Amino acid sequence: MEHVLTLVIRVEKTARPEQTDALEAAAHAVLAILADDRSTGEGEWADAMTAWQDHRIRKVVRRARGAEWHRAEALPGITVTHGTAELRVFPPVPLGDVPKDLAKLQVTGTDFDQPEPPAVPHPQTPVLWINPALHMSSGKTMAQVGHGAHLAWLALSPHHRKEWAASNFPLAVRTAGRAHWTQLLQTTFPVVQDAGFTEIDPGSRTVIAEHPDLRTW
Structure with missing residues (x-):
């Protein structure tokens, strides 16, 4: 059965993340859940992570604000803060079993600005x-x-x-x-x-x- 990993980014009316921060936060969040002890061995998320990675590593990005964000925070997952971006990643679930408080969040039309060009990365930085x-x-x-x-x-x-x-x-x-x-x-x-x-x-x-x-x- 195909699973999906959900990422939810916090987008308040008066506080929107910058593009590069949002992108890097997403990458950090995926790595954080892959490396988490709960995702390996006998961890509580291990079976779901294995089932997810045995198929397409499908990921869906949604956005939340206010009470939506706080409801999402109450679900099992990991929150990553990176610059102007705050994002939470949730362990994979079967496509039809996405928690209601996540499934109802909008998934389209998420666009952010980048006011200043990002710095040139150090040569040893991935x-x-x-x-x-x-x-x-x-x-x-x-x-x-x-x-x-x-x-x-x-x-x-x-x-x-x-x-x-x-x-x-x-x-x-x-x-x-x-x-x-x-x-x-x-x-x-x-x-x-x-x-x-x-x-x-x-x-x-x-x-x-x-x-x-x-x-x-």
């Missing part, structure tokens, strides 16, 4: 590079960078996973230049290919996860 040729909403892009972080995690050795988690998952999310994207496609870094259910064509390559521990040169 970067989730977004395809510059695609036009995706903020919510869609959050799901894609979540996939990118997930694929990077799966590609790392247990030792490098432990190191990344111990340092609180440093990472950056940036949009690649067109020439840079072409170069990235020639590497062995994990590439996200979207199923094409929303916004973009099936098979679109959306994100490439560049992690220093996955470099082969």
Whole structure:
């Protein structure tokens, strides 16, 4: 049975997250739940995480404010705060069993601004590079960078996973230049290919996860 992992970002009327913070928070949240003790071994979320990862690693991003957010906070999950963004990730559930307080939250039309260009990442910082040729909403892009972080995690050795988690998952999310994207496609870094259910064509390559521990040169 297919499962889905839900991410809910807090968007208040007078406090909206910035685009880069929202994207990086989504990546952090996915990594946090993957690394959580409850997700492995005999942990309470372990069976659900296994069932989810045995199929497509489907992720849905929703938004909440006010009482909606506080109801979401009351459900089992992990809250991540990153700059202007506050986001909560919930353990996967079968598609038809998403909790009512999450299922009723809006999933479309989530878009954020980026007032200032983000800084150039340090050369040793893992970067989730977004395809510059695609036009995706903020919510869609959050799901894609979540996939990118997930694929990077799966590609790392247990030792490098432990190191990344111990340092609180440093990472950056940036949009690649067109020439840079072409170069990235020639590497062995994990590439996200979207199923094409929303916004973009099936098979679109959306994100490439560049992690220093996955470099082969």
